[in-house]
Amino acid sequence: MIKLSHILSYLTCPRLAYYRYHFGDKRFSEKQAVREIYLSLRRGFGVEWAKQRILAMNECFEEEIYRNALKKLVLSEYLKELKSLDWDVVFTSKELEVSLVVDEIVEFNGEKFPLFVSLNAPPEGVWFPDRIKAGITALITKMNRSMIYYAYSGELRIAEADLGIRRKALKLIERLKMIKKGFLPERNETNYCKGCSFVEDCKSTPETFASKFL
Numbered sequence: 001m002i003k004l005s006h007i008l009s010y011l012t013c014p015r016l017a018y019y020r021y022h023f024g025d026k027r028f029s030e031k032q033a034v035r036e037i038y039l040s041l042r043r044g045f046g047v048e049w050a051k052q053r054i055l056a057m058n059e060c061f062e063e064e065i066y067r068n069a070l071k072k073l074v075l076s077e078y079l080k081e082l083k084s085l086d087w088d089v090v091f092t093s094k095e096l097e098v099s100l101v102v103d104e105i106v107e108f109n110g111e112k113f114p115l116f117v118s119l120n121a122p123p124e125g126v127w128f129p130d131r132i133k134a135g136i137t138a139l140i141t142k143m144n145r146s147m148i149y150y151a152y153s154g155e156l157r158i159a160e161a162d163l164g165i166r167r168k169a170l171k172l173i174e175r176l177k178m179i180k181k182g183f184l185p186e187r188n189e190t191n192y193c194k195g196c197s198f199v200e201d202c203k204s205t206p207e208t209f210a211s212k213f214l
């Protein structure tokens with residue numbers, strides 16, 4: 001099954017999506033830490049519970065990453081106005097062959113929203129990957145507006161899944177279906193390569209003619 005995280009990896013680097021889809025990536029990230037701390041605090045369980053959840057689910061826990069996330073996270077007062085209906089919710093579409101985990105389902109002014117926790121906010125609106133996240137979510141859940149909570153500034157913003165973004169989301173799913181079949185995309189050398197878990201494999205794996213189409 002293609003996961004939302006694979007699709008978002010594709011936006012960082014198509015080849016990274018290939019490696020993560022076929023081999024997984026166990027590395028612990030600040031984003032995972034922030035998400036768990038947010039969910040734990042929203043439920044009133046405290047940060048120690050967040051750490052227990054992280055330890056239970058991550059083989060590669062790093063204390064420094066966790067502490068960094070804890071130091072920077074802001075839990076805004078106005079979040080109390082959102083009624084929390086559920087959290088950590090898995091949605092799957094057999095037709096699309098895609099699954100995703102929504103961080104929280106909330107209700108505001110009588111409307112249900114999927115809510116995703118992110119880190120730093122852009123100057124305006126939401127980042128492109130967050131729009132894609134909203135697009136994929138809309139395709140699977142039929143909820144056309146997602147909330148993005150930028151936890152490092154405590155800002156809540158709406159990501160609309162309009163027709164254009166749903167079309168882009170579908171195109172990305174098609175790319176991932178090609179990757180699932182075994183097509184290896186081209187290398188996409190950026191600053192991300194320096195910290196990429198797959199850098200050695202990537203350097204030693206040649207591109208093929210088909211790589212150019214992904």
Ligand code: SF4
Nearest residue numbers: 013016188193196202
């Ligand atoms: S090393 Fe760079 S090009 Fe290769 S998979 Fe990682 S991010 Fe992509």
